[in-house]
Amino acid sequence: MSTASPRTEHRPTSAGRPHVSAERLHTGFPIVRLDYRGRLPAGWQRQVVDCAETYREWSLLGGESVTSRQRQLGSAASCPVGVVTGKVVGAELSWLDALYREELLDLANGLGLGTFEPSADERSAINVNVLPPGSEYEWHVDSNPVTALLFGTDQPAGTGGELVFRPDPVTRPTEDWELAVVPRAGDLLLFDGREAAHSVRPVRGATERLTVPMNFYFAGAGVTRPDDLDRYLYGE
Ligand SMILES: O=C(O)CCC(=O)C(=O)O
Numbered sequence: 199m200s201t202a203s204p205r206t207e208h209r210p211t212s213a214g215r216p217h218v219s220a221e222r223l224h225t226g227f228p229i230v231r232l233d234y235r236g237r238l239p240a241g242w243q244r245q246v247v248d249c250a251e252t253y254r255e256w257s258l259l260g261g262e263s264v265t266s267r268q269r270q271l272g273s274a275a276s277c278p279v280g281v282v283t284g285k286v287v288g289a290e291l292s293w294l295d296a297l298y299r300e301e302l303l304d305l306a307n308g309l310g311l312g313t314f315e316p317s318a319d320e321r322s323a324i325n326v327n328v329l330p331p332g333s334e335y336e337w338h339v340d341s342n343p344v345t346a347l348l349f350g351t352d353q354p355a356g357t358g359g360e361l362v363f364r365p366d367p368v369t370r371p372t373e374d375w376e377l378a379v380v381p382r383a384g385d386l387l388l389f390d391g392r393e394a395a396h397s398v399r400p401v402r403g404a405t406e407r408l409t410v411p412m413n414f415y416f417a418g419a420g421v422t423r424p425d426d427l428d429r430y431l432y433g434e
Pocket residue numbers: 327335340347361396398409411
């Protein structure tokens with residue numbers, strides 16, 4: 199199993215902005231981590247927590263989606279996942295919406311993976327994911343080529359909640375590697391989750407685990423999502 203973690207530097211394209219260094223976490227697929235703590239507005243974490251407490255809606259993910267890999271890599275059990283949809287995030291956390299559409303878009307375009315655009319689908323563009331203690335997020339692949347994921351909470355050692363990546367068993371059956379990322383509030387991941395299956399290990403601490411996934415798509419290609427995915431995630 200390979201665990202190589204070369205370091206690379208990445209420079210946002212926007213002129214005049216302070217440089218944020220990015221660490222490439224793995225060679226098996228594109229993934230970088232940036233320390234975004236100094237670039238988020240004061241009180242950002244409280245705002246994300248309050249938004250999640252007020253607006254989350256619960257669903258049970260049980261492995262039925264075409265993007266799910268739970269049957270191949272996990273158990274059959276379904277777990278509760280809370281989601282705040284993009285419409286609410288856009289209205290309640292306007293700084294986050296602006297960050298997504300400007301600065302994070304620049305970062306996505308600087309990855310060397312293509313030219314991207316924010317999602318035209320308001321509901322799935324930016325979500326807040328909520329995992330209560332005891333829950334986990336099922337194995338799946340993403341349908342969009344770049345995801346920016348902001349960690350909203352810390353998961354100190356021993357409290358579970360790591361985000362784990364493995365080669366997609368459907369498209370990369372011969373590869374064997376694993377990458378586990380420990381969440382730190384204010385860290386930002388940029389990754390291509392289409393062929394890197396990922397899941398969240400069970401949350402063992404006493405508090406909820408929060409993340410903010412933000413979806414980018416290839417410019418001009420529109421929103422490419424499987425028909426069943428929105429019904430699966432949002433229940434309609
Ligand atoms: O919440 C996480 O850490 C992962 C979420 C994710 O992979 C997704 O929303 O597609």
